[in-house]
Amino acid sequence: MRTTSRRQFLKLLGATGAGLLAGRPCAAAQGKRAVNNDELGMLYDATRCVGCKACMAACKRVNRDSGGLAYERAPFDQDKLWDAPADLSGNTRTLIKLYKGPQNHWSYIKYSCMHCQEPSCVSVCPVSAMTKDKATGIVDYDKNKCIGCRYCQIACPFSIPRFQWERKAPQIVKCDLCRNTNLRGKGIPACAEVCPVGAITFGRRGDLLRDARGRIDANGSRYVNYIYGEHEVGGTNHLYLAGVSFPRLGLPRLPAEAPAEFSERIQHTIYKGFIAPVALYGMLCVIALRNRKKRESKGIQEEEE
């Protein structure tokens, strides 16, 4: 009697394990998802940027009320005149930093949401507070749905989403291409609108890629021959050109596969059509019922004896 139940148990374990393992071979079968070059994005050219931070000021001016942003005070600023963020934060969606390297090597760099083709934050958000617009590709956030679990922060390979730690009713803060403010009113994000030197170009991803490739071809000595965001984590809609290697500018080296593709493949293999959990439940019920029957008949036998 025992042996049968053990065999059943092992079968069960095997089935579960097989389900879990099946994720791997499936990987090769599924091809990469197609990149949509019609989505909206921005091209930041670090070699044109003069570091005036007009984009930062405009971003905060335009999105302050809708995004729950606040001005950040520096300790030296007794008169409260300056907005002096040191990093992206719950109050700051975009940031200009200066990289100073050896031999007079320097570059400005702008940080903000990369608006991935396959965003990890959207894939992990349990309550659909992070969404990707199908037409524009904008990755947007809805504070009225967000539960504040911060899984998007864990998931984002660029560590872009920020949380308002100091507030009682905190929310996640990240760039939404001014979707509800400047883009709606003027058809262009505030940072791209105010940039005095044309370092930020706004447009469709395909056009931006062509533009970037053209600039590299026309002026090869000025640029690192690489468009950051073209292939990173399945492609991003925010693209970069620079004269300094990207990891030095704080843009990490990332694989071409979107992490969301990897995790969803495994999750979908296990839960395909919800068959495995239902089958497991059915199997467990059958085994448990049979065991009960065995126990009862055994109990009756003992009583008879």
Next chain:
Amino acid sequence: MKEHEHSKEFVRVHSPILTKPFYFFLALSLVGVYFIILRFVKGIGAVSNLSDGYPWGIWIAYDVATGTAIACGGYAVAILVYIRNRWQYHPLIRSAILTSLFGYCLAGFSVMVDIGRPWNAYGFFMPSRWQPNSAMFEVALCIMGYCVVQIIEFFPSLLCVLEHSKLKWLQKAIYHFHPRHTPQDEALVRTTVEWVHSATAWFHPKFNNILIFIVALGLVLPTMHQSSLGSLMLIAPTKLHPLWHTGFLPLLFLINCMYMGYAIVILESLVSSYLLKREYEVDELSGLAHIIPWLAAVWLSVRLGDLIQRDQVALIFKGDKYSLFFLLEFLLLAGGSLLLFDSKRWRSPRWLFATAAMMLLGGALYRFNVYLIGFIPGTGWRYFPSFAELMISVGIVSIEILGYQVLIKFLPVLPNPHMHRDIAHVKPPKAAPAVARA
């Protein structure tokens, strides 16, 4: 002691509730509650060292990821009893389910402390917001479901109380509404009590009949969410150290929670037997101890096989922080299971305690490594829990222990030592256990 209690499988512990440990854990719980209130008044940033680089701290790594694994005793024992048909372990099941129930409910509670916008949590019940791609969505629903299942699984002990006690509280309540009680009231009380007894007597066997379907659900749900707790970190291949990030995370977390579940049942039984001066349940525990090393062996071979397959073995011997934590985790688990392969140790409470503690610590360290220690958000970020953060976790664990201490004195949870001796066919020890004195 009444006669019928001899015939029952479970008994409640008859000893005073207001003991020294009670006050100790009560004090810790109150400190935790104070900081929890502070967190809601002043915000998460005011009490914790969490940051945008380390958005998840010990509240997630310990209370949720590790706490629910420690609470897998109910799951592990239920597999043994209902699926592998080892009814001799049934005496362990109620205390296992009770600790699981506490562990899971408090994990859910600490999630509500951890999340920034808990008032939006109703979104989990709105299908329009469901996001099945998210492992967290699945974990949240399964944990909520499992809490309900465990409450239902715990009903039998409540029903036992209803069936057999004199229901003094009910009598008191009736007298409370009839201050000048007359013979009619006496009759009313008697009929009410009899009615409750007969109603439970009618309901109990029916409930026991369908209980098996609930139990099966109580096995599916942990299988799902424990593996999904591993899936949670699949999304961070660039942030989680390669020693821990693998496609096998769900499988590793699933097996991990099983041996941790058996280990905690052993520990819990030994500790409560020691503290309550009951006889050690060595027979049942040795059976559990016999399972652990096999589970651990499967786990370790998946773990090592995966590292070899991904060609990351060199990282183990790199000598940095990560390789040290890997080795510590590995030595605890491999050491504990190697010791447990020797059957002589299964019957020694001392060895059982040491090895179960090793397995539990190693398993917990694995989860900490995945959620916190192996998590590398980038340069410039540091995390070590603040005092307030620690005290919230400590407070939550104290509430758990406190509730367990109190409930085993109110409800028949622990195995009946007289009964259990009959089942195990062991000679009764010479010294009578000082238990269950009415």
